[in-house]
Amino acid sequence: MQSYLNVLAxxxxxxxxxxxxxxxxxxxxxxxxxxxxxQWSTGSYGxxxxxxxxxxxxxxxxxxxxxxxxxxxxQPRVLLPQVTVHALALGTLLALAASHASAPLLxxxxxxxxxxxxxxxxxxxxxxxxxxxxxxxxGTAFAVESITDELTFTLAPVLLVLLSTGFTPVVALxxxxxxxxxxxxVFATVRIGAPEPMPVKVRSTRGVLRLRGVAVLALGFLxxxxxxxxxxxxxxxxxxxxxVPAVAGxxxxxxxxxxxxxxxxxxxxxxxxxxxxxxxWGLGLLAAATSALMFAGTVPxxxxxAALAGLVIAPVIITGYTLIExxxxxxxxTEAFTWLTGAIGLGLATGASVAGQLVDRFxxxxxxxVPPLMxxxxxxxxxLRLPSLRPEPEPVTAGAGPMxxxxxxxx
Numbered sequence: 001m002q003s004y005l006n007v008l009a010x011x012x013x014x015x016x017x018x019x020x021x022x023x024x025x026x027x028x029x030x031x032x033x034x035x036x037x038x039q040w041s042t043g044s045y046g047x048x049x050x051x052x053x054x055x056x057x058x059x060x061x062x063x064x065x066x067x068x069x070x071x072x073x074x075q076p077r078v079l080l081p082q083v084t085v086h087a088l089a090l091g092t093l094l095a096l097a098a099s100h101a102s103a104p105l106l107x108x109x110x111x112x113x114x115x116x117x118x119x120x121x122x123x124x125x126x127x128x129x130x131x132x133x134x135x136x137x138x139g140t141a142f143a144v145e146s147i148t149d150e151l152t153f154t155l156a157p158v159l160l161v162l163l164s165t166g167f168t169p170v171v172a173l174x175x176x177x178x179x180x181x182x183x184x185x186v187f188a189t190v191r192i193g194a195p196e197p198m199p200v201k202v203r204s205t206r207g208v209l210r211l212r213g214v215a216v217l218a219l220g221f222l223x224x225x226x227x228x229x230x231x232x233x234x235x236x237x238x239x240x241x242x243x244v245p246a247v248a249g250x251x252x253x254x255x256x257x258x259x260x261x262x263x264x265x266x267x268x269x270x271x272x273x274x275x276x277x278x279x280x281w282g283l284g285l286l287a288a289a290t291s292a293l294m295f296a297g298t299v300p301x302x303x304x305x306a307a308l309a310g311l312v313i314a315p316v317i318i319t320g321y322t323l324i325e326x327x328x329x330x331x332x333x334t335e336a337f338t339w340l341t342g343a344i345g346l347g348l349a350t351g352a353s354v355a356g357q358l359v360d361r362f363x364x365x366x367x368x369x370v371p372p373l374m375x376x377x378x379x380x381x382x383x384l385r386l387p388s389l390r391p392e393p394e395p396v397t398a399g400a401g402p403m404x405x406x407x408x409x410x411x
Contacts, residue, residue, distance in 0.1 A: 003140045003268050010131060012192035016124065019190065021148065023120040023183025026176035028156035030117065031056055033176060034110050037097050037169040047103035054107050055114030056349035060342035062115040067122055067338030068207065071331055074197040075123050079188040083181055086116035090177050094170050118184045121149065122337035127193030129325050129333055142321045143267025146314045147260050154256040198331040208335045213327045213389045216381065217320050218343040220283065223378040224317060225347020227290060227371040230355035231255065234293065234367030237359045238302065247299055254303050258310030266315035275323045276389035282316035283379040290371035323389055
């Protein structure tokens, strides 16, 4: 625990961590919140699912672009306009839902709300990288972030459901809007740890995704996102089939709680094995662990299998963020972090969609095929591309001007 205390004692860290936590809590409420809101407004689960997917996909696509802007112009100059647009988009969505507007209009507005979500989580990681880069404490800092993510994704849905059932989904997302607005504005005004703006040009239409190892890691994070999405559908449908639908929440809480424990243990260890090798082993273990879900025919076994999967997933996510920090230049690091964050969101939507189709056609157990299949395939990819996940020394050409590795030049 001393390693965590040392990281949290970094001068000024709590000044940006506290508002970031407030801003990130609604992030975990957004997808399921839009699902509940649109279903409440239209009475259609189909329209609700499309609106939720639109928010997730637009966020995954636009998020990295806002990360790029933050790298070039600084976090405050991006966050403040972005949170303003998000407040307008989400506020409009709430007003439209309350007036029972048409489903296509709700889907379009949900996409705008998702696209404008402030990428505070990626920017916090960029601050840790700026403050602790090159030190042994950075891995522990990323463990803190992974644990924070798990806590928000455990607490936020509970808060959302309580507000939605006690009042309406409009009230629930209005609370989320207030939290994200207040948290983001305060976070943006705290300059401690914020990287200096570094204008760059990336020689590719796909930008940072063309850098060494980034696309491979993004696919790995997409697979991990599919674990979250398919498990949510699988656990919900399976417990309903068993006649105990109320158990779904505690089972998923066991998954999240075990992930927190796994992240704490992983972040406290001084690893001698390379991060690339740890990622390959971790994904392989995750594929094996999630396979147990297919054979969990009772509630106790389901609890055990979910906890086993949770123990593994946080260490894999921590390792991925550690790798991306070492593979990308500081000039584009926020954008790189947002690609991974967006990949998880996209994977979550994809996993939930595929698992939902399998449940409708073949029953709840088939939803649990998605996690080991996706993580197993990406494990093979990681093993094949393992050398690309190890940083190369920056080439130096005699007589050449200033340049950075991976095709990124200062502009």
